[in-house]
Amino acid sequence: MSFEFVFKRFIQLVILMFVIALTVFAVLRLTPGDPVAMMMGQEEGVTQADIERKRVALGLDDPLPVQFGRFMAGLVTGDMGTSLSSNRPVRAMLNERFPATLELTLVALLVSFGLGVPIGVIAAVRQNSWADRAIMGVNFLGLSLPSFWQGIMLILFFSVTLGWLPSLGRISYENTPLRITGLMTIDALLTFNWAAFADALRHLVLPALTAGTAYSAVIARVVRSSMLEVLQQDYIRTARSKGLRYGRIIYVHALRNAMIPMITVAGLEAGSLLSGSVVLETVFSWPGLGRLLVDGIYARDYSLVQSTVIVLCVMYVLISFFVDLCYSVIDPRIRW
């Protein structure tokens, strides 16, 4: 991985983030409707003069470039203003919610690779067998499932009917561990609080499984097709004729080479995992950024919405940045 590649990619990243910030700003300012009037309009006894005063106080009557400059300065320094609906600093609210989204996304990634890779390998090794057909059939179903509905059906089955797993939130109130990282499972481990760890895991099962399913279906597909290609290469035949164990050939020689297309697709789709969790956080009342965004929109809380969207977008863009870097580590031939 050359320095030049990383640098170029980094510059692109910075420009992309700027464009995203500009877009979010423009969308919020140019969509019809005055946020202050909408927010204060329902309250009793609010006059036009009150609305005007609030506008001036929030700096909404300054020229647009000035507002944009202040908005960017706020983003860079981390001062994102005060939430209009809860009167708390937006930054504190984001800090509180961010670990929940991070934890869910990471566990969902683990689930999807943990399921997708072995499933893809089995399907490829047993190509055209009943196992392959069954796997690919289920897979195809997984790609057509609306994931928010899948989440509700899992709740119906595992929480309502069987009563095995909790359906909402990250942890039961009485088990909440001392906050160190904000990731419930890690905090529970760090404080040796086993009850909290088990509880946090139980809460993670359904959301992570739902978020991971569609993604694991994509991964399994790609792994299967690239494994099929790799298994026909000469070096696989050589390895077999040397008498190497079949498992070793599959998992060491073949899978490594089949990884490259998988990482490409993983990068393209990792963002959709994050976007999908915005919707799933609503399904499972998961107190993360997605839920915060949706609640902010319901409350017409513009300062909260703009910062939440930007944090989510930055996460999204950073994921693809890191996938690109992984890509050039795994395959040194790739240069931009």
Added chain:
Amino acid sequence: MRNPWAACGLIVVSVYLLVALLAPLLAPHDPTQGNLRSRLKPPVWLEAGTTQNLLGSDQLGRDVFSQVLYGTRASMRVGVGVVLISGLIGGLLGLFAGYLGGRTDDVLSRAADWTLAFPFLILAIMLMGLLGPGITNLTLVLSLAGWPHFFRLVRSEVMVERNKAYVEAAQALGRGSLPIMVSEIARNVMHTFMVLATIRLGIAILSEASLSYLGFGVPPQIPAWGSMIAMGQHYVDSAWWLSAVPGMAILVLVLSVNLLGEGLRDALDPRLRA
């Protein structure tokens, strides 16, 4: 079509299209009109079910079967609308970029790459949340996210076609760029375009459902599967059919669309295989 799965897909998609067109004739009840005397009735095959409400009724006594039938309309309108708009814009721009090359191609390709780098579902949620629910807004917002896919595909196809003998012949005959693009090349990239259009239709329907589930898609007074599921979730422990039935409607439609797309791809264009 020799692939039986794809044939099934085609039949089911056609049935959904017919249902969308004929919903007022097929629905036994007005989907928006509740009957408070028959609230939360289970589907007909369960103990307390009646033939009045084949698939049960919701908390206001509205007929789920009629709502699902009408919901086909919202999904089809948005899905087909998105594919038409994004396909037309992406397709035309791709045609120009691929045929003309040079600066035009550079600028358009850059624009498409940037659009794809955006986390669109997140921006769509914000945009729809601010604009308020509406079928036209929803169609436009989702089209904005969809055009680069068509652009990339058509562009790369046109770049191959451009160098073929039939194009050279047309050029030698003195035909202008525009007629060549539209009448010669467009016809030859149409089949790949159709495959992608089918695949994107499934994605558009799923996106519509997700946004309607959040309350940012189809307005609440119009029956839509996504908003039915959102409402049904409140009753998941007492009236499971309220969320299960509309979800099945989505699953069957998207599955059929994908089977059809897969079949078309294998028949017309094996290169698109992922």
